[in-house]
Amino acid sequence: MNLTTALQLALxxxxxxxxxxxxxxxxxxxxxxxxIAMLGIGxxxxxxxADQLASMGTNSLVVRPGSVTRGGVRxxxxxxxxxxxxxxxxxxxxxxxxxxxxxxxxxAQVRYRGTNWGTAIEGVTPDYVTVRSWQLAxxxxxxxxxxxxxxxxxxxxxxxxxxxxxxxSPLDESIVxxxxxxxxxxxxxxxxxxxxxxxxxDAIFAPITTVQRKLExxxxxxxxxxxxxxxxxxxxxxxxxxxxxRQRHRLREGQPDDFRMHNRAELAETSEESARVFTWLxxxxxxxxxxVGGIGIMNIMLVSVTERTHEIGIRMALGARQRDILWQFxxxxxxxxxxxxxxxxxxGLGGALAVAxxxxxxxxxxxxxxxxxxxxxGLVGVFFGLHPxxxxxxxxxxxxxxxx
Amino acid sequence: MTAxxxxxxxxxxxxxxxxxxxxxxxxxxLNVEPGEFVAIMGPxxxxxxxxxxxxxxxxxxxxGSYQLNGQDITRMDGNQLAALRNREIxxxxxxxxxxxxxxxxxxxxxxxxxxGIGKAERxxxxxxxxxxxxxxxxxxxxxxxxxxxxxxxxAIARALVTHPSLLLADEPTGNVDTATSAEIxxxxxxxxxxxxxxxVLITHEQEVxxxxxRRLLLRDGRLELQT
Ligand SMILES: Nc1ncnc2c1ncn2[C@@H]1O[C@H](COP(=O)(O)OP(=O)(O)OP(=O)(O)O)[C@@H](O)[C@H]1O
Ligand SMILES: [Mg+2]
Numbered sequence: 001m002n003l004t005t006a007l008q009l010a011l012x013x014x015x016x017x018x019x020x021x022x023x024x025x026x027x028x029x030x031x032x033x034x035x036i037a038m039l040g041i042g043x044x045x046x047x048x049x050a051d052q053l054a055s056m057g058t059n060s061l062v063v064r065p066g067s068v069t070r071g072g073v074r075x076x077x078x079x080x081x082x083x084x085x086x087x088x089x090x091x092x093x094x095x096x097x098x099x100x101x102x103x104x105x106x107x108a109q110v111r112y113r114g115t116n117w118g119t120a121i122e123g124v125t126p127d128y129v130t131v132r133s134w135q136l137a138x139x140x141x142x143x144x145x146x147x148x149x150x151x152x153x154x155x156x157x158x159x160x161x162x163x164x165x166x167x168x169s170p171l172d173e174s175i176v177x178x179x180x181x182x183x184x185x186x187x188x189x190x191x192x193x194x195x196x197x198x199x200x201x202d203a204i205f206a207p208i209t210t211v212q213r214k215l216e217x218x219x220x221x222x223x224x225x226x227x228x229x230x231x232x233x234x235x236x237x238x239x240x241x242x243x244x245x246r247q248r249h250r251l252r253e254g255q256p257d258d259f260r261m262h263n264r265a266e267l268a269e270t271s272e273e274s275a276r277v278f279t280w281l282x283x284x285x286x287x288x289x290x291x292v293g294g295i296g297i298m299n300i301m302l303v304s305v306t307e308r309t310h311e312i313g314i315r316m317a318l319g320a321r322q323r324d325i326l327w328q329f330x331x332x333x334x335x336x337x338x339x340x341x342x343x344x345x346x347x348g349l350g351g352a353l354a355v356a357x358x359x360x361x362x363x364x365x366x367x368x369x370x371x372x373x374x375x376x377x378g379l380v381g382v383f384f385g386l387h388p389x390x391x392x393x394x395x396x397x398x399x400x401x402x403x404x
Numbered sequence: 405m406t407a408x409x410x411x412x413x414x415x416x417x418x419x420x421x422x423x424x425x426x427x428x429x430x431x432x433x434l435n436v437e438p439g440e441f442v443a444i445m446g447p448x449x450x451x452x453x454x455x456x457x458x459x460x461x462x463x464x465x466x467x468g469s470y471q472l473n474g475q476d477i478t479r480m481d482g483n484q485l486a487a488l489r490n491r492e493i494x495x496x497x498x499x500x501x502x503x504x505x506x507x508x509x510x511x512x513x514x515x516x517x518x519x520g521i522g523k524a525e526r527x528x529x530x531x532x533x534x535x536x537x538x539x540x541x542x543x544x545x546x547x548x549x550x551x552x553x554x555x556x557x558x559a560i561a562r563a564l565v566t567h568p569s570l571l572l573a574d575e576p577t578g579n580v581d582t583a584t585s586a587e588i589x590x591x592x593x594x595x596x597x598x599x600x601x602x603x604v605l606i607t608h609e610q611e612v613x614x615x616x617x618r619r620l621l622l623r624d625g626r627l628e629l630q631t
Contacts, residue, residue, distance in 0.1 A: 001518060002520075012506075012510075016505050310501075314501050314502075314503055315518075316489075317462060317489060317495050318489070318490065318495075318515040318518060319487065319489050319490020319491070319515050319518040319519065319566075321482070321486040322482055323483075324518060396463075397462045397485075397489075398462045398463040
């Protein structure tokens with residue numbers, strides 16, 4: 001008996017029990033559908049995190065002032081003023097450092113003609129846009145000359161530009177920050193929210209010297225961001241910067257650091273890892289339903305074997321060999337599971353689209369996940385179909401024939 | 405003299421059920437020549453069906469030898485027996501044993517499927533076999549849409565479509581009325597006389613056995629009388 005004939009027999013047998021076949025398939029449809037949808041949601045989340053990390057720059061490090069204990073009193077984080085631009089310049093000399101951006105930050109109520117807006121004022125250097133890989137939408141960023149001169153210029157984030165100027169171009173207009181009139185020389189492109197939900201576009205950028213001297217009256221800096229040439233270098237640089245800063249700040253053996261360092265690469269790794277775990281979790285929960293669908297197939301096939309024992313006996317009397325019976329039942333299970341797989345793919349894609357549409361969650365259904373779910377469904381069919389099929393084929397002809 | 409189609413010597417078959425051994429067949433010796441029409445009679449429980457199942461290679465004897473067409477059955481495995489059933493033997497049962505919810509045509513096609521015959525040839529042969537049984541109008545009827553006599557004729561068509569060397573019939577007229585019974589026996593008679601088909605038939609009815617040219621009596625698992 002060849003395969004097409006066997007397939008015809010299987011299809012005909014299933015057709016005689018349409019409702020049952022459909023209900024059995026439904027289990028696999030839901031299983032495959034949920035695997036695809038869940039993997040889609042999972043890899044969507046993974047993709048989103050990867051995008052955000054890329055926009056943050058994953059090879060970047062952040063140095064901030066630490067707390068220090070003086071006579072038993074510990075200041076809060078950033079409570080010390082030990083970090084200076086000279087530190088930043090020294091770090092820039094280290095090998096594998098691509099760019100360094102020292103910064104200070106304050107908040108202010110900013111005025112432009114009749115309107116005003118409360119926002120963050122970032123004092124930064126020209127390298128800041130390199131470090132954050134941020135582009136300008138219009139105008140230009142300030143230069144070394146502006147830093148040296150502590151010029152009264154600034155660059156706006158999209159949110160600030162929109163709030164103060166609406167649809168008009170802010171270029172060459174003057175805004176007032178804490179009584180200081182600054183000329184707008186550029187506007188940055190939209191960067192969106194951070195992974196933690198704060199709006200990165202709600203800020204004004206001015207030369208670091210201007211903010212230090214004219215707005216705050218300080219000489220220290222509050223933050224150094226830097227980009228390493230690659231991930232490995234960023235891990236290595238943590239140690240080197242630590243040694244450099246301890247030496248520059250003349251810290252003795254046993255004295256605690258007066259700065260802290262964050263490695264974005266480290267953060268990236270943990271976020272990516274948790275996104276992966278999340279995907280696996282969703283995927284495995286969905287696989288359970290596929291497994292349940294498979295057990296449904298086995299259940300129905302076992303019932304079917306018992307119910308059709310007499311028929312099997314007749315077929316054997318007419319010359320069916322063990323493998324003919326085996327194939328007939330195995331193909332029935334396979335048809336059920338692959339039909340379920342195909343329908344499940346559509347259900348999964350539909351479900352993923354619906355989730356993407358009605359929630360803010362990004363959903364990416366990869367061809368690989370579709371293929372895996374489909375193959376898994378086929379495997380479920382073979383796995384759960386094999387036992388009933390073997391059981392049917394190993395019946396002794398005379399016993400099957402006598403079975404009532 | 406031609407070689408016997410069927411040659412049985414010293415055949416035993418016992419069933420063990422709940423520790424009790426039932427000697428269903430004891431020391432059976434039997435030869436059937438090609439073209440014979442043999443009837444096996446005997447009281448209920450005498451072992452007729454058991455013998456029939458062994459003759460039809462659906463079951464194997466405990467001891468003794470059985471050669472069908474010169475082939476030693478006791479040395480064969482499941483696949484070889486299946487092929488032998490398909491090729492050499494046609495079955496007709498008391499309760500017809502048609503595949504349920506399957507048309508007459510597909511029922512008759514089934515043994516051809518297992519013989520590995522292609523679809524077109526299968527169709528044509530099955531159709532011819534049914535037409536030969538005067539069932540050309542009933543090709544697409546399901547078993548439950550056929551009368552007893554028609555169902556049995558479908559079963560006979562299915563048994564003969566592979567051109568077997570032996571037709572085994574276990575009380576083929578047991579479930580039909582007298583008129584239909586006569587009709588079926590006339591059919592078997594004709595097949596035996598005109599086409600030289602070898603038939604071994606089990607029956608309770610003297611009348612039916614009268615069609616056979618040789619009658620055997622089974623009693624308590626033993627072959628007693630041959631006429
Ligand atoms: N599978 C089995 N297990 C146990 N005992 C069996 C089995 N099949 C048949 N027997 C016993 O073997 C004996 C012969 O049975 P068999 O069916 O051959 O009788 P029979 O002559 O065909 O009877 P009937 O005319 O009623 O059909 C009986 O005593 C029966 O109970
Ligand atoms: Mg019987």
